[in-house]
Amino acid sequence: MLRTIGLMSGTSLDGVDAAWVETDGERIGRLGPRLTLPYDPALRRDLRALLDAAPGLGGDEPELADCVRRLTERHAEAVAALGEPADLIGFHGQTILHRPAERRTWQIGDAALLARLTGMPVAFDFRSADVAAGGQGAPLVPVVHAALAEALPKPLAVLNLGGVANVTWIGEDGALLAFDTGPANGPLDDWAQRRAGRPFDRDGALAAAGRPDGAVLARLLGHPYLAAPPPKSLDRLDFHRALGAAGIEHLSAEDGAATLVAFCAVCVAAAARHLPAPPRQWLVTGGGRRNPALMRALAGALAEPVRPVEVAGWDGDALEAQAFGVLAARVARGLPLTFPGTTGAPRPLPGGRIQPPPGR
Ligand SMILES: Nc1ncnc2c1ncn2[C@@H]1O[C@H](COP(=O)(O)OP(=O)(O)OP(=O)(O)O)[C@@H](O)[C@H]1O
Numbered sequence: 001m002l003r004t005i006g007l008m009s010g011t012s013l014d015g016v017d018a019a020w021v022e023t024d025g026e027r028i029g030r031l032g033p034r035l036t037l038p039y040d041p042a043l044r045r046d047l048r049a050l051l052d053a054a055p056g057l058g059g060d061e062p063e064l065a066d067c068v069r070r071l072t073e074r075h076a077e078a079v080a081a082l083g084e085p086a087d088l089i090g091f092h093g094q095t096i097l098h099r100p101a102e103r104r105t106w107q108i109g110d111a112a113l114l115a116r117l118t119g120m121p122v123a124f125d126f127r128s129a130d131v132a133a134g135g136q137g138a139p140l141v142p143v144v145h146a147a148l149a150e151a152l153p154k155p156l157a158v159l160n161l162g163g164v165a166n167v168t169w170i171g172e173d174g175a176l177l178a179f180d181t182g183p184a185n186g187p188l189d190d191w192a193q194r195r196a197g198r199p200f201d202r203d204g205a206l207a208a209a210g211r212p213d214g215a216v217l218a219r220l221l222g223h224p225y226l227a228a229p230p231p232k233s234l235d236r237l238d239f240h241r242a243l244g245a246a247g248i249e250h251l252s253a254e255d256g257a258a259t260l261v262a263f264c265a266v267c268v269a270a271a272a273r274h275l276p277a278p279p280r281q282w283l284v285t286g287g288g289r290r291n292p293a294l295m296r297a298l299a300g301a302l303a304e305p306v307r308p309v310e311v312a313g314w315d316g317d318a319l320e321a322q323a324f325g326v327l328a329a330r331v332a333r334g335l336p337l338t339f340p341g342t343t344g345a346p347r348p349l350p351g352g353r354i355q356p357p358p359g360r
C-alpha cells in the first residue's frame with residue numbers, strides 16, 4: 001500500500017480539497033485527515049475569468065502563469081497543513097477547459113513546482129490520455145466509487161453534486177456506467193454571486209424563497225444533452241448560453257435560483273432514464289448535498305430514496321480528494337483509470353504521469 005495525498009480543485013472554484021489515503025489503487029486502506037483550503041477572493045475571481053478566457057489562450061500568457069503559480073502554491077499549503085508524510089501526491093489541478101469532442105481538456109497546475117515545494121512525487125495529468133484516445137476524459141472517480149461501494153447493495157447510484165453533477169451506476173455484477181448529468185452548483189453559484197452578491201446560495205435560502213419558472217424549465221428540457229446517450233461529459237460553462245436563451249435573466253433572484261435547482265434535478269431524472277436498471281438508492285456526495293432545496297428537488301424528481309453518502313459511512317467533503325489519492329496509486333502501478341463504461345474509452349486505459357521531486 002502507498003501513503004497518498006489526493007488534491008482536488010473542483011469546478012466550483014471554491015478551494016482545494018486535500019485528503020490522506022492509504023491505498024494500492026484497488027483497495028482503500030486507512031483514511032487519514034482531510035481539509036479544504038479556500039481560495040482567496042482574488043484567486044477565485046482570476047480562475048473564474050480564466051474559464052471564460054481559456055478557449056482563446058495559447059498557454060504562455062503571463063497572467064495564466066501567475067494564476068498557475070498561486071494555485072499550485074495553495075495546493076502545497078494544503079499538503080503542509082495536512083501534516084502527514086506520504087509516498088505520492090495525486091494532483092488533479094483546475095480544469096479551465098473541457099472539450100472532449102475536440103480532443104481537448106485542460107487542467108492547470110505546475111506538477112514540478114508542487115513536487116519541489118513538497119519534496120514528494122506528484123501524479124498529475126489524469127485526463128489527457130483518455131481524451132487523446134477518444135474518451136470523454138471524465139468522470140474519473142467512478143472506479144473509486146466502485147471500490148468504496150463493494151459491500152453495498154446494488155444496483156447503486158452515486159451522485160456527485162459539484163459545479164457539474166455526475167452519476168456513477170454500479171450494477172449487481174459490478175458493471176460501471178458513469179457520466180455527467182448536467183449543471184449543478186456552477187450556474188447556481190454564478191447566479192447567487194451576480195444577483196444576490198453571495199458566493200453561493202447557502203442552505204438553499206434563495207431557492208427556497210422562490211418558485212421554479214415552468215416556461216424557462218420547459219425550454220431547458222429540450223436541450224439535446226439530456227437525451228444524448230452516455231458516454232458524455234460537460235465543461236463548467238456548457239449550459240451558460242442555453243440558460244440565457246431560456247430566459248433565466250428575466251427571473252427574480254429567488255425564482256432564478258429555484259429554477260436552477262429544479263433544472264439540476266430534472267437533469268438527474270433524465271440521467272436516470274439512461275441507467276440499465278433502477279438503483280436501489282441514490283447516494284449523494286459533493287457540496288450540493290448541503291443544499292436542502294436541491295436535496296428536496298432530487299427526492300421529488302427520482303423514484304428511489306436519495307441520501308447523503310454519510311449514510312454509507314463515506315465523507316462527502318473528502319471523497320473527490322481521496323479519489324485522486326487512489327487514482328495516483330493507479331498511475332504509479334499502471335492500472336487503468338478509465339473504462340468503456342465511464343468515459344467511453346475504447347478499452348480500459350491507464351493514464352497520468354509522475355513528476356519526481358528534485359534529486360530523485
Ligand atoms: N451549505 C450549503 N448550502 C448550499 N450549497 C452549498 C453549501 N455548502 C456547499 N455548497 C455548494 O457546494 C459547492 C462546492 O461543492 P464541491 O466542493 O463538491 O464542488 P467541487 O469539488 O468544486 O465540484 P466538482 O465535483 O464539480 O469538481 C459550493 O460552491 C456551493 O455551491
Ligand SMILES: CC(=O)N[C@H]1[C@@H]2OC[C@@H](O2)[C@@H](O)[C@@H]1O[C@H](C)C(=O)O
Pocket residue numbers: 010011095098105137138139140141142160162163164165166180233234320
Ligand atoms: C473535466 C472535469 O474536470 N470534470 C469534472 C467536473 O466536476 C464534476 C464533473 O465535471 C466530473 O466529470 C469531473 O470531476 C470528477 C472529479 C471526475 O472526474 O470524476
